[in-house]
Amino acid sequence: MKKIWSRLSAVQRICAGICIFYFLAAAFGPIFSPFPPDDFSSPALLPPGRVHLLGTDEMGHDIFSMVLSGFRYTMLFSLTAALGSVSLGTVLAFASLYFPRIGRGINHLATVFLIIPDILLILFVAAFAAPTCTNTILSMIFFSWPRVFRIARSRLSACFSSNKVAYTMLIGGNMWDVIRKLWHDGYPVIGTLFMMQASRAVTYETTLAFFGLGDPLLKTWGRLIRSALNYENFFYDNTWCWYLLPAMICVVVYVAVLSVLVFDEGKV
Amino acid sequence: MLEIRNVTKSYDEKAVLSSVCFTLLDGESLLLAGETGGGKTTLARIICGSQCPDSGEVLLDGKRLLGTYRKRSPEELADIQYIFQDPYSAVELTNTLRQTLGETERVMKRHGRGCIPMEEALFQTAPELLGDMDKKMEQFSGGQLQRICIARALIPRPKLLITDESTSMLDKDGEDEVLDVLHRLKRERKVSILSVVHDIDFSVARWDRIAVLFGGRIVEDLPFGRFLEEAAHPYSRRLIESSLFFSEK
Numbered sequence: 214m215k216k217i218w219s220r221l222s223a224v225q226r227i228c229a230g231i232c233i234f235y236f237l238a239a240a241f242g243p244i245f246s247p248f249p250p251d252d253f254s255s256p257a258l259l260p261p262g263r264v265h266l267l268g269t270d271e272m273g274h275d276i277f278s279m280v281l282s283g284f285r286y287t288m289l290f291s292l293t294a295a296l297g298s299v300s301l302g303t304v305l306a307f308a309s310l311y312f313p314r315i316g317r318g319i320n321h322l323a324t325v326f327l328i329i330p331d332i333l334l335i336l337f338v339a340a341f342a343a344p345t346c347t348n349t350i351l352s353m354i355f356f357s358w359p360r361v362f363r364i365a366r367s368r369l370s371a372c373f374s375s376n377k378v379a380y381t382m383l384i385g386g387n388m389w390d391v392i393r394k395l396w397h398d399g400y401p402v403i404g405t406l407f408m409m410q411a412s413r414a415v416t417y418e419t420t421l422a423f424f425g426l427g428d429p430l431l432k433t434w435g436r437l438i439r440s441a442l443n444y445e446n447f448f449y450d451n452t453w454c455w456y457l458l459p460a461m462i463c464v465v466v467y468v469a470v471l472s473v474l475v476f477d478e479g480k481v
Numbered sequence: 482m483l484e485i486r487n488v489t490k491s492y493d494e495k496a497v498l499s500s501v502c503f504t505l506l507d508g509e510s511l512l513l514a515g516e517t518g519g520g521k522t523t524l525a526r527i528i529c530g531s532q533c534p535d536s537g538e539v540l541l542d543g544k545r546l547l548g549t550y551r552k553r554s555p556e557e558l559a560d561i562q563y564i565f566q567d568p569y570s571a572v573e574l575t576n577t578l579r580q581t582l583g584e585t586e587r588v589m590k591r592h593g594r595g596c597i598p599m600e601e602a603l604f605q606t607a608p609e610l611l612g613d614m615d616k617k618m619e620q621f622s623g624g625q626l627q628r629i630c631i632a633r634a635l636i637p638r639p640k641l642l643i644t645d646e647s648t649s650m651l652d653k654d655g656e657d658e659v660l661d662v663l664h665r666l667k668r669e670r671k672v673s674i675l676s677v678v679h680d681i682d683f684s685v686a687r688w689d690r691i692a693v694l695f696g697g698r699i700v701e702d703l704p705f706g707r708f709l710e711e712a713a714h715p716y717s718r719r720l721i722e723s724s725l726f727f728s729e730k
Contacts, residue, residue, distance in 0.1 A: 376571040383529060383563055384637070385555040386588045393584075397575055 225477050228470040235467060238281065239288040248275040250282040250432045261455050268455040271444050276437075280459045283434040287415060287467075290350065290433065294414035297354035299407045302361025307395070309366060310373045311388060320366075323359035331356040335417055339426040346428045353417050361406050365399070372398040405475050412471035419464050434460040482506055483528070483641055483673065488537035490523055497523050499697040500537065505641070510667050510674040512705070514681055514720060515694035521677045522566075524694065525645050528675070529563040541640065555592035562634035564644040568626035568651075574619040578603075578610065578629065581618055585636045596636045605670070606632040606662045624655025628662055635666070641673045642666070649679070660687060681724050683709060693717050 221229060247266070248255065253273040261268045267276040305323075309316035326334075338352040372378060372395050381390050421427045422435025429436070437460040447453050483505040490498040497520040505511050515521045526532040528539055530550035539546045541560060547553055565571035572581050582599035589596040603611055607628040610621070621629065627647055634642055644663065648656040664687045667674055681691065691708045693701035693716060700714040709721060 376565045376567060377573050379531060380563075380565070380571055381584070381588075383531060383550055383558060384585060384588050385550070385553075385558040385592060386584070387591075390584065390588060394573060397573055 222477055225474055228473045228477075231466065231470045232474070235284060235288060235470075238284040240285075242281040242284045246278045246281045248278045250274070250278045252278075258452065260450075267459055270440065270456060271446075276455060276459065279432045279437055280434070280463060282432045283437060283460060283463065286431050286433045287418060287435075287464075290346075290418045291411045291414040291467075294350050294353040294357070294417070295407050295410035297350065298357045298410050298414075299361050299403060301354060302358040302406070303365045303399075303403055305358065306362050306366035306369055307392070309362075310370055311391065319362070323362045326356065326359040327363065331360075332417065332420060336421065336424060336426065339421050344426060344428050346431060349418065349421060349427060353414055357410065357413065357417075361410060364406060365402060368402045369395055369399055408471045408475045412468040415464060415467055434464050438464075482542055483675070484538075484540040484543075485524075485528070486538045486540065488524065488527060488534045488539065490520070490527065490532070490534050496697050498527075498534070501694070501697070501699055503692055503699055503702060505673050505675060507640070507673055508667065508671040509689045510663075510676065510687070512681060512688040512691045513675060513677045513694060514679065514691060516716070517679060519694050520697055521679075521694055522645055525563070525643050525675065525677050528641075529561050529643055530558070531563070555594065559589060559592070559594045559637035560640045562637065562639040562642050564627070564630055564634055564642065564647045566646045566649060568623055568630050568647075571630055572618050572626060574617070576618055577615050578618065578621075579614040581629065582633055582636065585633050589637045594637050597638060599632070599636060602632040602635040603629070605635060605666065622655065623651045624658045627651060627655065627659050631659070631662055631666075635670070635672075639672060641675065644674065644676045646677055646679060660685075663687075681720055682728075683721070683724055684728055693720065 218226070218229075247264075252275070255265060255269045255273045255275055257269060257271050257273045259265050259269045265275050265277065267280065269275055270279075305319050309319040334356045335352050338356070339349055342348040342352065378391060378394050381394050418427065418433060419435035419438065422433055422439050423442075425439060427433060427435055438457060441447065441453065441457040441460070444452070444456065447456070485501055485503050487500040487502060488498055489496070489500055501520075501524060503511075513521055513524070523532060527534045530546065530548070530553050533548035541557065544557075546557055550558055579599070582603065586596060586599055600611060600614075607625060610625060610629070613621075618626065618629075630647075631642075642663070648659050651659065663674060663676070666672055676688070688705045690702065690704055692699050693712075693714060695714065695716045701708075701712055701717045703711055708717070712718060712721060
């Protein structure tokens with residue numbers, strides 16, 4: 214752990230710190246939540262104040278509590294979807310190399326999925342399936358693995374043709390021996406892909422909620438943004454400043470932080 | 482005893498090997514020389530099973546070996562050990578020496594193949610490294626790495642060692658170390674060695690036989706001592722001339 218930390222650049226350290234804060238907020242946020250997120254007994258449209266830190270919406274929900282609960286649901290969404298699509302993509306990438314016969318088939322399938330923009334497919338499925346949390350995550354996993362598959366496959370195939378893996382196969386090593394050899398070269402890419410997919414999943418979730426296709430009962434950031442935009446007197450009295458901005462900043466910061474962690478070169 | 486019968490292989494219509502035949506007796510060492518791109522490595526790979534011949538047979542102790550390693554039995558795979566040209570790419574550099582040798586031991590034990598302990602194998606090829614079992618592979622020199630690779634190949638008690646230009650990436654000292662080890666193994670462990678090279682050093686009589694592969698065929702197959710006088714093919718003569726030219730300098 215200490216070793217990883219010392220390799221990060223200053224910018225990456227800041228981003229990693231923000232990430233840790235997000236995790237803590239997701240884990241312990243509800244303890245500090247002053248109101249239950251679905252409690253609408255407060256007066257409507259209060260500006261930020263001492264009781265309601267970020268004010269209330271037109272229904273009388275406390276916005277601070279909703280943003281806090283958004284941490285938990287949005288993080289859960291993004292991490293589950295990222296874990297799912299990265300595992301599926303990586304396993305298929307390995308299978309396509311280890312079993313060349315089915316490899317071509319998987320490759321063609323991935324190409325078909327890549328040609329159609331995945332957000333369209335996810336929107337399409339989410340529109341017809343029941344809007345539950347599980348369905349949304351499953352459709353995200355199912356339609357975003359091809360990207361992971363392609364990147365993981367190109368990395369693994371370079372290692373696969375290397376002599377060290379050839380040696381393992383020549384002495385009769387089985388699949389696990391090969392995976393042990395590939396792991397050294399594969400895990401940095403897989404870690405990177407995981408972060409890319411996590412930030413992408415937040416974008417998907419927010420987009421779905423924006424189109425009104427997410428789970429209507431979950432208080433995610435996407436839903437908060439949607440209901441802010443739904444409110445007709447949105448620009449009156451600077452309501453948007455405390456209604457829309459907090460959730461939006463949370464989403465943008467999360468996506469940006471993960472992207473910087475992935476693309477900043479770090480200390481060389 | 483290794484027997485190669487009429488092995489043919491072509492890449493995109495271009496024939497690389499056209500009915501190659503030779504035999505290698507138990508405990509014998511054969512030097513396979515030939516021009517660059519002449520099919521030496523292809524032949525070595527066909528024997529160890531990483532490439533499939535278009536036609537022809539590879540027999541080990543009279544038993545026909547199937548085309549690729551995936552179809553061969555673990556015993557057949559263990560009998561033939563291949564030493565790669567580039568020792569740096571043949572091992573995982575972030576692993577320790579113990580992990581590297583342990584991999585071979587683990588796979589062999591799983592297949593129920595009797596093997597020699599890794600320390601004993603290492604003692605045969607690089608005794609000075611016995612104290613460095615927990616050092617990372619990246620800390621060793623090229624010559625040391627290549628001798629570690631040979632130690633790894635000895636663990637399953639192979640019948641045949643194939644070395645594919647295994648000294649071409651090394652400096653002179655590393656090359657001498659590796660050749661000494663191979664020579665000693667042949668004497669002491671009675672293992673057959675098929676060594677693929679691109680030039681021949683006639684100054685030290687280390688090998689039993691020399692075969693020359695040219696134009697996809699074995700054009701010369703002579704005992705080492707008689708090669709200088711009796712080699713008749715123009716390519717063999719050129720090999721001798723170039724070798725003598727450099728040794729005189």
